[in-house]
Amino acid sequence: MSGVKMNNVIKQYGEIQVIHGIDLQIKDGEFCVFVGPSGCGKSTLLRMVAGLEETTSGQMTIGTRDVTTMDPSERGVAMVFQTYALYPHMTVKENMGFGLKMNGHPKSAIEAKVAEASGILKLDEYLDRKPAALSGGQRQRVSIGRAIVRGPEVFLFDEPLSNLDAELRVEMRVEIARLHKEIGATMIYVTHDQVEAMTLADKIVVLRLGRIEQVGSPLDLYRDPDNKFVAGFIGSPAMNFLDATSGEDGVTIQALKMTAPNPIGKTSKAVTAGLRPEHLEIDPAGDALRVDLVETLGGVSFAYLVSDTGEKIVIEERGDEPVSEGQRVGLKFDAKRLYLFDAETEQRLRA
The missing domain is CATH 2.40.50.140 (Nucleic acid-binding proteins)
Structure with a gap:
């Protein structure tokens, strides 16, 4: 596994700058949550780590590798999206192993990795089902399993619980926290829900208008906010x-x-x-x-x-x-x- 480092990272769309010189270090094995209101740049920054958005200037490093201009497939990351993005005609087993199959991995290796991920996520009894026969929480676990089988250096989560009802959100929060403890991978998680941020994160990055307002542990940000924005955003109900x-x-x-x-x-x-x-x-x-x-x-x-x-x-x-x-x-x-x-x-x- 590897950490992530951003050095003066900037993103522009034409003349419009949306990410303003981000400097951030995420340690190997750390669970880091990007949190902030809609339009603050958290998903854009995550997509820049993934390589789905080009970095206008600055440097993006994963482990010891400068990945600033690398293709997404070369970065060693796996992304879990808000939408499950599962193939409806494939079984759970086929969905989880599809990426490895496309990359030419041997069938035996694919089956071993799928079985390992399935065991971690408690999906064994659903491997022969298709997505239509699964609940929302089960589909999201399949999506996470598809990421696990790739064996990435960094896991990226883009608001993965937004489409779930309240009870399932709590259940999946527990699942994701347990997954992090079990595999010890570096994880970057985007959410607008500060409760998710507080319960999951080792480190929270509070963003506003493409800038970092404060970085720290959940309790540090709750107890010792640097400004009114952070104080009002962290804590429920708000300060x-x-x-x-x-x-x-x-x-x-x-x-x-x-x-x-x-x-x-x-x-x-x-x-x-x-x-x-x-x-x-x-x-x-x-x-x-x-x-x-x-x-x-x-x-x-x-x-x-x-x-x-x-x-x-x-x-x-x-x-x-x-x-x-x-x-x-x-x-x-x-x-x-x-x-x-x-x-x-x-x-x-x-x-």
Whole structure:
């Protein structure tokens, strides 16, 4: 297996530049997830690794080989797409071994590799079925199996779970995580779903408008975001952002009608205060906010609050008696959980 390195990688379509000088190193055996909103460039960057998109400038390296101008078939990668792309007239066994057959591998070698991949993905009982007789999750496992039999240096996944229902998505996330542990391959995974990113990744690359906003482990990005964009993208529900003023006496948050201890000790400055829903608690004695809606999900509830200034806040509640719609409440939180961002640049302010 091999790692992937990008050095000042740029992609242009005519005069339009969509990838802006990406520098990134993915270690051998690492599970790296590209995450970001639609149009951020994550799928384009993945296709550049695969060779399906030409690199306008910069260098792409897999292992010790410069693959920048190599044909996709020479790069040692295998790609799993959002659509299963299975041949409907072929059985599962034939679909998984087709690539090797086209490359002239001996029949015995193909059968051995298909059997190995089938065992890993628990597809043995489906080998003689055709895709029409399989569920969506089973078809995606066949697609992954087709990649495994090629024995690539790097596995590439382009939103492979997007077409599955919620229950199957969870099941396939577990399957892919188990697969990574079992074969130890370098994997690059593209998704817009930050829950997938958090649960699968060793390393997350947050992209916006063709640029890297931050790279780090899931918990690093959750606990220590560099800017407002990353803070709002990582975490579900998203972090709450409120207008505030940072001064020597504390941080005044207008929507909450309160002043909290200042975690950065700066002089007077307009800031955006960030608070995660799970770090907020209801203060029944307060009246700064009105409960607009409550989502009760069983062991957890989400309350949607509105301030007198019109700012919206989501909090997570655990317990059997969540707040009621129409109720007026206050909020309290540990000042150590307060994030501050520059109101203009949106960069994180640290002590």
